[in-house]
Amino acid sequence: MFFRRTSFTAVAAGVAAVLVTISLSTGVAGAATTTFAPVADTYVDNSATGTNYGTSGQLGVDNSPVKRMFLRFTVSGVSGPISSVKLRVHTDDVSGSESDSGGVFRRMSSTTWSETATTWNNQPSIDGATLGTLGSVARNGWYEVDVTSYVTGNGTYSIGVTSPSSNGADYDSRESGSGTAPQLVVTTGTSPSPSPSPSPSPGGDPVLVGAGDIANSGSGDSTTAALLDSIPGTVFTLGDNVYDNGTLSEFNTHYDPTWGRHKARTRPVPGNHDYNTSGATGYYAYFGSSAGDPAKGYYSYNLGSNWHVIVLNSNCSAVPCGTSSAQVTWLRADLAANTRPCTVAMWHHPRYTSGSNHAPNSSVAPFVQALYDANADLILTGHNHQYERFAPINPSNQLDNSRGIRHFVVGSGGASHYGFGTILANSEARNSDTYGVLKLTLRSNSYTWQFVPQAGRTYSDSGTTNCH
16 A cells, blocks of 8 residues: 655646656556656645745644645646546654654645745635545655545646644655655556455466565666556565665665555565665564564465465575575475475575576575475576576576476566676576566466566566476
8 A cells, every 4th residue: 555756857836747657568458557746735834824835845734733734736648537546645754753643635626826835824725525534654654545536637636634633744745855755646447456465366376476676766666566466466576675775764665665565465585685784674574474584584385275385585694594504404394294286486596597797696505405306396586687587407407307496587576687697508588678577377287487577568488387
């Protein structure tokens, strides 16, 4: 439900700012989402009745002193029936921004009030119907109000916000300069609703979908999150979930508004950037129990009737990966206890990769050997910001069509792309200029893979392989 800051170029008051348009081309015909920045925003304060706050980086709502917030958006260039409009606001990252009441959002009839001249003494009336109410809000987070009943097409719309609480909220304004300005997100056509929990594909087979190297201040993760919107199933991440340092603030600011809207159905993997914060405390605080024991970061679960999923922690300096380590001992025991015929394992650092930025990682060789010994089927990794698929191989990267494990590097979640260096043996497919996600349909004794590219790009890769 929470959403992320989207970078944009500042525009003069009175001119609509279109932040980003994403066509959902995977499974949803004709659906498009356009995000608008406000053309004006301000607030008024009855303790300073003659003061204008139109150039402030902050917007306040409160009941003691009384503060009222005003937002104006101009929607233009939208065609087709509108299916959804969401107002997104971001709480300020300062002490005291927490509130037990985020405010009451209402329609306004006036659309001509001045951002730089409005004061308590000449404020416009908040005179329309209630659009929605926000309860408790925390600092440095995105919140959403459904305003579909109000915004019905191209035009100019004003929204006023009040609070019944003396413990009011502070939001970032369009002048905040931090990329956390209010947003109006208009969806046309038939737009899918994010699946709130893991769900099977229409054919009944479970689906795993995801990527690694995901969220920063750019827009790549917005494009891949839009793909997830139309793909049901369990979402996986492959580490480096947020940049640069894996702080909880970065998770809330960058990851939460995009991939975070699928958090309820996500089973994550930790990466080295997540561990740039000591103990990856931001990662474990954000994902909670879904990330496993914070002292380990490795865990397993089952999908459907026939699939076992193993998540490992390849940050070996923090959680050892050696042959006799607690993690590998656990892995071998988990594999021995597994009764499912098909197994997929995932972690961050790839054992084999042709990427030029990060070399093949030998520290994870004990993972690969244990999985090979147990006849596992799939390994998913990230770290290099690109997509690469290997043929079924043994632990020494020799082709093995009998027991070999197919390796994928799916570092295409949103971070800037890396190039390829020397192409390794058994590398069958590669791409380094397209964001996208890997969709795995897990059948009773086989799997089908599909690289789903960002809207507007044509690279694809797909196939089917039987389990061992």
